[in-house]
Amino acid sequence: MKTTSRFLLLLSLFFAAVSCSEDYQGPVPYPTLMEAANEAGLTTLVSAVRAIPGLEATLQDQEAITVFAPTNEAFANALRDFKATDLNDLVTKIGGAQNLQTVLGFHVVPAVAFSRNLFEDNIFTTVSGQQLRVFNNNGVVTVADRAGNVARVVQADVRIENGVVHVIDRVLIPSIELPKPNLVEAATARGLTTLLSAVTAVPTLPNRLLSAQAITVFAPSNEAFAAALAIFKAKDLNDLVLKIGGPANLEKVLGFHVVPAVALSSNLAATNTFTTLSGQNIIVEKSGNTVSVKDQLGRVAQVVTPDIQISNGVIHVINGMMLPDLMLPTVVQAAQSAGLTTLLDAVTAAGLGNTLLNAQAMTVFAPNNGAFAAALQAYKVSNLDQLVAKIGGIKNLQTVLGFHVVPAVAFSSDLAPTNTFTTLAGQQLTVTKTASGVTVRDALGNTSNVVAADVAIKNGVVHVIDKVLLPTITLPNVVEAATAANLTTLLQAVTAAGLGNTLLNQQAMTVFAPTNAAFTKLLSDLKLNSLQELINTLGVSAVTKVLGFHVVPATAFSFDLAQGSQMVPTLAGEMLTVTRNGNNVTVTDKAGNTFNVVTADVAIKNGVVHVINGVLLPTL
Structure with missing residues (x-):
């Protein structure tokens, strides 16, 4: 049945073509394809045909054609479907001029088919070489392309010189290899x-x-x-x-x-x-x-x-993000990259390197070199070693550095307006976040600014700050320091002389503290057997003067001393000669005895203690 209907279709097309051929004898009463398209307002179709060199002439030279001509709106919809801005962009999106020629040729059948010649279901081979399906449902003519998209004939049977035009409401797309998206x-x-x-x-x-x-x-x-x-x-x-x-x-x-x-x-x-x-x-x-x-x-x-x-x-x-080895720096590497050399020296001096490297999670508020320079100036010292001495030694340095480390990860974006963190030092640190930045307040109420935030490291994050943060540091009093140094004879002498409160209440002092061996040698030189015998021999007032001769009413760490000899006042009312030669310090008493400082710079609450290897004698 289908074969018969197709034969009848071809037969009718043949007679239509013959009829057209007869009609065309003499003066041509019908417009060309392009004239008809212009007259119908199909300007985009005209532009598309003329964009292909020679296509207009090729269509004009055809003996018989049926053109399914898309409206301007149909082309506008095609631009939208292909996300093209204009005809040139559409040509690019469909793969170039060759594909545009295929598309246009897909709208042209090399025979004349008026709507009255169409059956319910018609298959035509187009100029592009691909087949087009045309339906006639009680005078309503539609056309389907290879993808199944259906266009409706909105104006049928427009006669042209060499055939007929049917205006349709959709651009038909043949089988073409569209360019893949990037x-x-x-x-x-x-x-x-x-x-x-x-x-x-x-x-x-x-x-x-x-x-x-x-x-x-x-x-x-x-x-x-x-x-x-x-x-x-x-x-x-x-x-x-x-x-x-x-x-x-x-x-x-x-x-x-x-x-x-x-x-x-x-x-x-x-x-x-x-x-x-x-x-x-x-x-x-x-x-x-x-x-x-x-x-x-x-x-x-x-x-x-x-x-x-x-x-x-x-x-x-x-459905997931893949993570490579990001090779984030360690805290030491990050500090090196940021040029935090003084901080690294301090961490090394405190022996905290492994503690920081092995921590599971941490946030480090890292003072820059300028912050340490300001701290040195505030403590009136010239280097890190001197600063360590003034704050009470390595243990207190560990406390200071630990006060800069929070055992959790806190990027600036994780911070609330006000945050209280417990640090590795066991003391609390207050971190404040405002529109202008992040600040950190230490135990003394001093505020430091974060000057470089969010340096990611393997086990957390580093924020560079512009001041050294100070925790509450506990320094020993003079009695505790003497006890820790096992200066038992000196403590007994101080107690016997009743000088304990005097020393504890002194605002500032430097104590030259004799060792037990120093007292033993003095007793031996005096041919005495015990401290009590010394007290009995000299009397309490003389012993008090001797002890006072070991105390200077001002704080003088070894590095505070000028090079060479200097005379300093003592609580005994007499001047003591102190000599600094490089890093070595000696003291000379009124009898001309010179003794060495064997342990310097033991910081105490109200000053400093230097342990010496002899008992200094004032004028007795």
Whole structure:
């Protein structure tokens, strides 16, 4: 039956063509195709035909044609469907002038077919060589293209010189190989907005990906990025970039999702190892129709949309973000990069390096060199060793440095307006966040500014600050210091002379404290057997004077002394000769005896103690 109807159709077309041929004898009463198109307002069709060199002449030279001519609105809809801005852009989007010629030829049948000649279902071979299906339903004529899209004839049977034009409301698309989208276009079409924002945030990356010869992209969905934000406790993409270590590491993360080769899911083996653009390997596994990807940390994401072909490769959408080894610096490396040399010296002096490197999580408020320089000036010292001496030694240095470390990770974006943290020193630190920045207040109420925030490290974050933070530091009193140094004879003498309160209440003092051996030698020289015998022999007032001769009513660490000899007043009312020669300090009494300082610079609450190897004698 179909064969018969097609035969009748061809027969009717033949008679129609003969009829037209007879009609065309003598003066031609009908317009050309282009004249008819212009007259009908089909300006976009006219422009499209004339965009193909020679096409207008080719159509005009045809003996008989039927043209299904799209309206301007039909072309406008086609521009919208192909996301094209104008006809030239549409030509680009459909693959060039050759494909435009195929599209236009798909609207032309090399025979004359008036609407009255059409059956219910007609198949024509077009000038493009592809078949077009035309339906006639009680005078309503429609045309279907290869994709099944249907156009309706809105104006039929417009006679032209060599045939007929039917105006239609849709551009018909034949079977043509459309150009594949590039990565950006495909990601945009799939709604991968966060991935696009991330790629755009790395200046050179879009061009690298677009110009690559062949790539396979494992593209995290927006939900995958949202999950990564939650894991890193990041508020947005910018915050995530900070927490993974900056733009360089963002580039590394994105590059870890790109393989410089084309790998369609159908070409995958059960287990595949690919070297990514980041230089690190990613493992892709296939089981049946399920494809999964595994990162350096063993996390697995599944491919949820495979094989989105792009101009230079393929995209597989995945439901998780893959993380390479980001190689974040240690706290020591970060401090070196930031030029925090004095802080590093202090950490080394305090022996805290391993403690910081091995901490699971920490936030370091790291004083810059200027902050340490200001601290040296405030303590009237010239170097770190002298500062350590004035604050009470290595143990107190550990307390000071520990006061700068919080055993938790707190990027600036994690901070509330006011935060109270317990530090490694066991004391609390107050951190305040305002629109103008982040400040830190120490135990003494001094405020430091964060001058460089959010330096990501392997086990946390570093914020560089402009002042050294001071905790509450406990220095011993003179009695506690003497007890710790095992100066038992000196303590007995002080007690016997009733000088304890005098020394404890002194506002500032420097004590030259004789060792037990020094007292033993004095007793031996005086041929006495005990301290009590010495007290009995000299009397309490004389012993008090001797002890007072060891105390200077001012604080003088060894490095505060001028080079050479100097006379200093004592509580005994007599001057004591103190001599500094380099790092060596000696004291000379009224009898001309000179003794060495064997342990210098023991800081106490109200001054400093220097342990000496002899008992100083005033004028007795």
